[in-house]
Amino acid sequence: MNMVNTQVRLAARPVGLPGDGDWTVTEERLPALETGQVLVRTLYVSIDPAMRGWMRGTPSYLPPLGLGDVMRAWTIGMVEDSRNTLFAEGEIVTGMLGVQRYAVTDGRGVTKIDPAEGPVSAHLGVLGVPGLSAYIGMLDIGRPREGETVVVSAAAGAVGNVAGQLARIHGCRVIGVVGGQEKCRHVVEDLGFDAAVDRRTEDVAEALRRHAPQGVDVYFDNVGGEVLDAAVRSLARGGRVVLCGAVSQYNSENGVGGLPGYISLLINRARMEGFLVFDHADRYPEARARLREWVKEGSLKVVEDVVPGRVVDFPRLLLRQFDGGNTGKLLLRVED
Ligand SMILES: NC(=O)c1ccc[n+]([C@@H]2O[C@H](COP(=O)([O-])OP(=O)(O)OC[C@H]3O[C@@H](n4cnc5c(N)ncnc54)[C@H](OP(=O)(O)O)[C@@H]3O)[C@@H](O)[C@H]2O)c1
Known part of the structure; x- marks a missing residue:
């Protein structure tokens, strides 16, 4: 050739x-x-x-x-x-x-x-690994119920934007943690989140207390580190933490940081669970069909x-x- x-x-x-x-x-x-x-x-x-x-x-x-x-x-x-x-x-x-x-x-x-x-291109995004991870992580692991408060980090990213929109579609109050004011505007105005926290300029734990005074029912974690710790400290009783990724730790040469606020899991009878999307391949056909449907009807951007x-x-x-x-x-x- x-x-x-x-x-x-x-x-x-x-x-x-x-x-x-x-x-x-x-x-x-x-x-x-x-x-x-x-x-x-x-x-x-x-x-x-x-x-x-x-x-x-x-x-x-x-x-x-x-x-x-x-x-x-x-x-x-x-x-x-x-x-x-x-x-x-x-x-x-x-x-x-x-x-x-x-x-x-x-x-x-x-x-x-x-x-x-x-x-x-959707097959690398909303219908690919990111969309499937959001679907399985949010709906199968986090299991948000109508009226609950859900927080998503890296909420303007590939997985996060879908995870947050899925929680919104399921009748939850959704708070996105993002980097920068423009992303705050984007997740609220374009994606229909209820509130956004700028991790670069705000104290995330304080902002979550303000936006979720009754506590966080589901936290979908894409970033780990300080944002994870702030969200764990903000959990409601029976809260669920979904460990999807830890992008803040991936370039660290000193190992992954600890979780000083973990005792909140005990106090709040909360659960923290990691998942890998590839273990859930049997769920892909249902996930793709429903994601496609929400995109078609315009509820998932x-x-x-x-x-x-x-x-x-x-x-x-x-x-x-x-x-x-x-x-x-x-x-x-x-x-x-
Ligand atoms: N478990 C699984 O099966 C599975 C599958 C796919 C992906 N993942 C994980 O899901 C996560 C999101 O992946 P993605 O493809 O959707 O990426 P992405 O969210 O599109 O991009 C990464 C985002 O992370 C945020 N970020 C970067 N450095 C950070 C730091 N030091 N502290 C806090 N936030 C930081 C940035 O958003 P802001 O600046 O807006 O915060 C950045 O835009 C990753 O951790 C990935 O490894 C897991």
């Missing part, structure tokens, strides 16, 4: 925020397809906080990336060529195909997307932060979600 692939590879284990020296970009000629293989041209690369964890040398729920490996990423792409009977040229697919211009795959773990059903660029722009974009620069699902739309 006479086509050149551009690939972003992990060159070093980052210390703190990933920097330029942690990446290499390679260009290599694509090999001829073997029987069973599919050539996919990347259209979108999903940028996820979890990527920082994959770059560490320690195993978590996925094996660590090796030095020199193509950076792992969920992508959407178009089949350019196929020697696999299950895939045809021109089809749109999604899978963990990595930060590269083209991927050669045997099709395992790759699923087709029907572009007639709506914008394909889709918020995407789509940045056009090339795969070599990935390292710069990865940093954006660690400084709160994204609103909604952060995606790199790969353009030639």
Whole structure:
């Protein structure tokens, strides 16, 4: 094949925020397809906080990336060529195909997307891992009841915006914790939250006491650290804390911080539970069907932060979600 692939590879284990020296970009000629293989041209690369964890040398729920490996990423792409009977040229697919211009795959773990059903990018956002995490975390783990008070952190982000909107759809009072005044405005005015707290300028514990004087029934945690501690201290009796992620801790070299306010769990007979969306694959069909329905009827707004660029722009974009620069699902739309 006479086509050149551009690939972003992990060159070093980052210390703190990933920097330029942690990446290499390679260009290599694509090999001829073997029987069973599919050539996919990347259209979108999903940028996820979890990527920082994959770059560490320690195993978590996925094996660590090796030095020199193509950076792992969920992508959407178009089949350019196929020697696999299950895939045809021109089809749109999604899978963990990595930060590269083209991927050669045997099709395992790759699923087709029907572009007639709506914008394909939704399969990395509201219908993909973030939306499914919000659905399972909020509805199955947090189980909010009508009239309850729900707090969501990183509430303007990919998972958080859906989690908060789902609580609103279920008749809850929803408070978003976000970074910055514009995001406060966004979650209240655009997404219909009842209140917002700016974690950058406000004392989060004090603001939660003010916005939720009867206490917080469900706290959906995307960030960990001080915001988690403030929310745990603000729980109502029988409160539920859903541990979805801990983005404030991902670049820390000193381990994950403690939870000085944890005694509130005992005093309030509260529960704290972590989950991994991949353990709940049996719930995906129901979750996708209901998310789709809410989007269609207009009660669930889709918020995407789509940045056009090339795969070599990935390292710069990865940093954006660690400084709160994204609103909604952060995606790199790969353009030639
Ligand atoms: N459990 C699962 O199965 C599962 C699946 C998918 C994702 N997750 C987790 O869900 C969380 C959200 O992921 P996402 O894709 O939706 O990301 P995101 O919320 O779109 O982006 C991350 C956001 O986190 C906030 N943030 C960044 N640094 C922070 C800090 N030091 N302290 C407090 N907040 C900070 C920023 O928002 P503000 O500036 O507005 O606060 C930023 O925009 C992540 O922790 C991710 O790992 C878990």
